[in-house]
Amino acid sequence: MVDHPAVEVDGLHVGYGSTPVLVGVSLTVPAGGGVCVTGENGIGKSTLLRCVSGLQQPDEGTIRVFGGDPGATPEFWRAVVTTVEPPTWYPGLTAREHAELVCRAHGQDPSEAGVDEALERFGLGGHKDAIPPQLSSGQKQRLVLAIALLRPSSLLILDEPEQRLDREGRADVASLLTDYVAGGGSLLMASHDDDFAVASGAEITTMESLSA
Amino acid sequence: MTAVPLSPVRRWISRTQSSHRERGATLGSLYIGALSVAIIGGMLHRQLADIFWPDAPNLSGLAGGGLAAVCYGFLFLALRRLGPLTLSRPAAAWLLTAPVSRRMLLLPSLRLTGIAAAALGALAAVAVVGHAGPHHSMNGEQIALLITGGALLGIVLLLVATTAQAGRRWGVAVDRLAGLVVAAGFAALVADVAVEQPIAVTAWPATGTLIPIVAGIAVVVVVAVALVIRGLGATPNDRILEASRTAGTLFDSAFGIEPSFLTDMIERRYWARRRLRSTALFPRLPVLVAQDVLLTLRRGSRLLWLLLGVTLPVLFGAAPGWVLGAVVLVGCLVAGMVATGNVRTDAGNPVMLRMLGLTSRDAVLQRLLVPGVLAGVWAALALTALDLLGDLDSGPWWALGLTLGPVGAAAAVHRARVGFVRNELLPLDTPMGTLSTGPLVNAVMGPDMLLLGIPAWIAIAQGRLSPTTLLLQAVIGIAGARFYLSGTTADDRTELSH
Numbered sequence: 001m002v003d004h005p006a007v008e009v010d011g012l013h014v015g016y017g018s019t020p021v022l023v024g025v026s027l028t029v030p031a032g033g034g035v036c037v038t039g040e041n042g043i044g045k046s047t048l049l050r051c052v053s054g055l056q057q058p059d060e061g062t063i064r065v066f067g068g069d070p071g072a073t074p075e076f077w078r079a080v081v082t083t084v085e086p087p088t089w090y091p092g093l094t095a096r097e098h099a100e101l102v103c104r105a106h107g108q109d110p111s112e113a114g115v116d117e118a119l120e121r122f123g124l125g126g127h128k129d130a131i132p133p134q135l136s137s138g139q140k141q142r143l144v145l146a147i148a149l150l151r152p153s154s155l156l157i158l159d160e161p162e163q164r165l166d167r168e169g170r171a172d173v174a175s176l177l178t179d180y181v182a183g184g185g186s187l188l189m190a191s192h193d194d195d196f197a198v199a200s201g202a203e204i205t206t207m208e209s210l211s212a
Numbered sequence: 213m214t215a216v217p218l219s220p221v222r223r224w225i226s227r228t229q230s231s232h233r234e235r236g237a238t239l240g241s242l243y244i245g246a247l248s249v250a251i252i253g254g255m256l257h258r259q260l261a262d263i264f265w266p267d268a269p270n271l272s273g274l275a276g277g278g279l280a281a282v283c284y285g286f287l288f289l290a291l292r293r294l295g296p297l298t299l300s301r302p303a304a305a306w307l308l309t310a311p312v313s314r315r316m317l318l319l320p321s322l323r324l325t326g327i328a329a330a331a332l333g334a335l336a337a338v339a340v341v342g343h344a345g346p347h348h349s350m351n352g353e354q355i356a357l358l359i360t361g362g363a364l365l366g367i368v369l370l371l372v373a374t375t376a377q378a379g380r381r382w383g384v385a386v387d388r389l390a391g392l393v394v395a396a397g398f399a400a401l402v403a404d405v406a407v408e409q410p411i412a413v414t415a416w417p418a419t420g421t422l423i424p425i426v427a428g429i430a431v432v433v434v435v436a437v438a439l440v441i442r443g444l445g446a447t448p449n450d451r452i453l454e455a456s457r458t459a460g461t462l463f464d465s466a467f468g469i470e471p472s473f474l475t476d477m478i479e480r481r482y483w484a485r486r487r488l489r490s491t492a493l494f495p496r497l498p499v500l501v502a503q504d505v506l507l508t509l510r511r512g513s514r515l516l517w518l519l520l521g522v523t524l525p526v527l528f529g530a531a532p533g534w535v536l537g538a539v540v541l542v543g544c545l546v547a548g549m550v551a552t553g554n555v556r557t558d559a560g561n562p563v564m565l566r567m568l569g570l571t572s573r574d575a576v577l578q579r580l581l582v583p584g585v586l587a588g589v590w591a592a593l594a595l596t597a598l599d600l601l602g603d604l605d606s607g608p609w610w611a612l613g614l615t616l617g618p619v620g621a622a623a624a625v626h627r628a629r630v631g632f633v634r635n636e637l638l639p640l641d642t643p644m645g646t647l648s649t650g651p652l653v654n655a656v657m658g659p660d661m662l663l664l665g666i667p668a669w670i671a672i673a674q675g676r677l678s679p680t681t682l683l684l685q686a687v688i689g690i691a692g693a694r695f696y697l698s699g700t701t702a703d704d705r706t707e708l709s710h
Binding site (some may be wrong): 078101 | 480488493495500501502507510554557560564703
């Protein structure tokens with residue numbers, strides 16, 4: 001896995017009907033490195049992340065994730081965590097139980113993985129017993145990030161993780177992402193917030209600069 | 213603040229809406245509706261007569277009382293689930309927030325539900341009198357008075373439900389009481405089957421006795437209706453909005469032929485009302501099994517109804533054997549479906565499955581376990597009840613029930629993985645008109661797996677159980693579930709879609 005870049009995108013073309021969204025996009029995220037793509041709304045940041053996550057087929061171009069095709073295989077999803085799709089929550093399961101479920105599915109002991117500490121860190125300590133649909137949109141966003149960072153992974157693909165977070169929350173998440181990359185993980189994210197992108201330690205690039 | 217008169221507003225809305233419709237569209241819809249009722253009524257009137265008014269009464273007094281409790285209990289619970297007072301979604305959005313009289317706004321809804329409750333109450337009375345009353349020795353006036361009494365009882369239930377909707381705390385207690393009434397009625401029906409010589413109703417109060425009773429109830433109903441109308445304005449907004457969403461979802465489900473809209477809404481509301489406390493997910497169990505066990509234990513009332521339902525097949529003791537067998541198999545499916553809420557979530561959107569990183573095979577294998585246990589135990593108890601109270605030859609029927617566990621599990625999980633109705637499927641042209649195949653295909657997916665229970669079906673229909681049948685059912689059930697697992701899942705994908 002370490003022999004290959006985390007993400008290699010080359011000559012990516014994607015269009016919706018007759019409207020081209022991505023034209024000749026190329027991008028490399030080195031293994032153990034972080035890249036943050038910035039750009040205005042509608043420029044194709046989320047489409048790029050969806051393609052890299054294997055959730056959308058490009059019209060043309062190649063995408064390699066750790067040297068392989070992005071896809072629906074369990075191996076891929078054990079290595080990659082993405083937040084480009086809004087989650088659907090399980091019925092009758094609290095926020096803490098969702099985090100515990102994900103940890104246990106990856107063979108982690110919930111206490112050793114630090115479920116309670118993670119929820120506290122994301123400001124969800126007082127909402128552990130709430131079912132996620134009862135949480136506010138910001139709290140749900142923080143829960144998704146907490147779960148994404150709790151479980152083991154090699155690549156994080158995050159779509160505007162700073163959204164719906166207050167200033168303090170953004171600083172905390174940026175610091176956690178820095179730690180994630182420092183720990184050997186790779187990061188590809190899209191963001192509107194330059195300060196957040198700088199704080200996360202990721203290399204900043206614009207969508208325009210990625211197009212041929 | 214002065215309230216704006218509502219009638220001109222409604223007239224304007226109605227006129228504007230009419231101008232957007234084709235000329236005569238409403239009349240056309242009414243004509244088609246009336247014609248459909250006439251055709252269906254013409255085709256099924258004999259069967260309907262048998263259901264509501266058999267030639268001779270066939271229920272004892274105990275069973276008649278049980279039937280009345282079940283019918284009126286369900287009527288009350290249905291009224292409470294629907295509101296009972298409701299508004300259309302546009303009216304809830306635009307008129308509820310307008311300075312119009314709340315009482316006038318809700319009055320048409322009360323009128324409509326009043327007519328429906330009275331009609332259903334009368335229909336229940338027809339069924340109870342038809343099955344349990346000595347109607348050959350009763351005169352027309354007696355029957356008419358009893359049916360009128362049933363209609364009035366329907367309205368009384370509506371008034372109680374309307375008052376409970378207005379925010380009274382006793383609403384939940386009355387709901388529970390109605391649930392108990394239904395359970396008691398159901399128990400009476402089962403007990404009637406177990407009794408050697410049930411006591412039939414041979415005499416009925418005379419017309420002279422019935423008239424003052426019905427008249428008295430009518431007077432009480434009129435006074436209660438006046439009081440309820442007076443208090444309509446106090447119905448809180450949130451209750452009206454909730455009822456409006458229910459009605460809207462119900463129409464969406466009906467017009468879109470998509471039952472999942474309704475079941476999802478019921479599920480969401482149930483959990484929104486619950487206060488949960490986080491607990492460890494049974495560390496000794498596989499993770500998804502632990503999740504299913506937790507979900508099942510948190511739906512304690514469903515388990516209770518399931519336990520009560522083990523006696524349901526006993527009520528079909530007099531029906532043809534194949535009907536009894538089918539009831540047991542469908543019961544297995546329903547029992548398994550109590551624990552398939554998580555599969556429905558994963559089938560609808562695999563985001564969490566991707567987060568879990570499990571293969572679809574591992575996921576479905578784990579998800580089959582709890583529905584299998586529920587279906588097997590339910591069938592074992594149901595067949596034991598039939599063995600003790602019904603006409604089955606003695607034998608290890610409980611063991612046959614356990615062999616139906618894999619069948620119920622496969623059927624329930626298959627049902628939960630169906631997803632939305634595929635309305636893009638080609639319609640079939642039949643002599644009766646065009647038949648949409650999407651809802652049809654959706655409806656049979658799940659129940660189709662019950663064909664794995666054919667050996668048990670035959671054994672129950674014949675009332676005889678041999679060791680060969682038992683072994684055959686066990687093999688077919690386990691092998692069928694195994695084939696279902698290997699045929700619809702893979703080790704190299706996470707999605708549960710087929």
